[in-house]
Amino acid sequence: MTTMTSLVTERPLAAPVEPQPAVQPEPESKAATKEFVIINWSGDLDKVWPTLILSSTAAASGMAVKVFITYWGLLPFVKEDRRIVGKNWMQKMLSFMQRPGISHVKLTKMNFLGMGPWMMGKLAKENNVASPRELLDAALALGVEFIPCQMTMDMFGLTRDDMIEGLGEPAGAATAIEIMTNAEASLFI
Amino acid sequence: MTITTTTADEIVDARGLSCPMPIVKTATLFRTLEAGKTVEVLATDPGSVKDFAAWARSTGNQLIASTQEGSVYRFLIQKS
Numbered sequence: 461m462t463t464m465t466s467l468v469t470e471r472p473l474a475a476p477v478e479p480q481p482a483v484q485p486e487p488e489s490k491a492a493t494k495e496f497v498i499i500n501w502s503g504d505l506d507k508v509w510p511t512l513i514l515s516s517t518a519a520a521s522g523m524a525v526k527v528f529i530t531y532w533g534l535l536p537f538v539k540e541d542r543r544i545v546g547k548n549w550m551q552k553m554l555s556f557m558q559r560p561g562i563s564h565v566k567l568t569k570m571n572f573l574g575m576g577p578w579m580m581g582k583l584a585k586e587n588n589v590a591s592p593r594e595l596l597d598a599a600l601a602l603g604v605e606f607i608p609c610q611m612t613m614d615m616f617g618l619t620r621d622d623m624i625e626g627l628g629e630p631a632g633a634a635t636a637i638e639i640m641t642n643a644e645a646s647l648f649i
Numbered sequence: 650m651t652i653t654t655t656t657a658d659e660i661v662d663a664r665g666l667s668c669p670m671p672i673v674k675t676a677t678l679f680r681t682l683e684a685g686k687t688v689e690v691l692a693t694d695p696g697s698v699k700d701f702a703a704w705a706r707s708t709g710n711q712l713i714a715s716t717q718e719g720s721v722y723r724f725l726i727q728k729s
Contacts, residue, residue, distance in 0.1 A: 520676030
């Protein structure tokens with residue numbers, strides 16, 4: 461009992477309570493506060509396509525959208541005129557084997573030396589499906605924030621200048637974790 | 650195909666476009682639109698019927714009408 465009393469009395473006196481605003485101002489729209497995150501790990505056509513469709517649609521639906529681009533997922537975001545990127549022979553060889561740029565993405569299956577993506581592109585065109593290039597432009601215009609992974613950029617020997625315009629500041633895993641945990645929904649594609 | 654006269658303030662012609670472009674086109678216009686203005690969207694993508702209803706719910710805009718004339722879907726949406 462004594463201990464308890466002493467504990468209570470030793471507690472510093474509470475500072476005078478500042479009048480708090482009664483209610484936090486309501487956000488303009490409920491949707492505007494929602495966040496949607498995609499970790500875009502793959503550089504394959506059939507994965508980059510849904511990444512771009514979902515991110516642009518989420519932005520169109522009023523969500524704040526962040527796409528963390530890492531590993532092979534960085535390559536579609538390299539400028540199209542870059543053929544060989546990297547500083548050393550290994551990085552250069554990697555970019556030779558997997559040509560960077562949004563128009564050079566391959567399929568995870570049925571690639572058949574480019575026949576697959578060519579047919580897919582033809583089918584998409586016949587059905588008026590927007591190309592990855594168009595979707596990327598739409599996503600950027602709608603304010604989707606693409607965050608390149610600094611570590612993989614370094615590993616592939618990619619510089620900021622190799623990457624397309626309009627990307628966010630490169631960041632690392634802690635940023636990826638933070639945006640994922642804050643988001644309403646997050647996907648790893 | 651002729652466009653029937655409408656009372657909407659703006660028209661989005663998304664005929665022939667596939668998902669998600671009708672939504673992307675509409676959302677882009679809505680960004681610059683004043684609250685209370687109405688937009689008529691014309692689309693041929695059958696998926697857009699469910700999508701415009703979902704988009705209106707997510708954004709809080711009012712889907713006033715959703716109709717079909719032949720192969721063309723019409724949506725009347727008001728910016729809230």
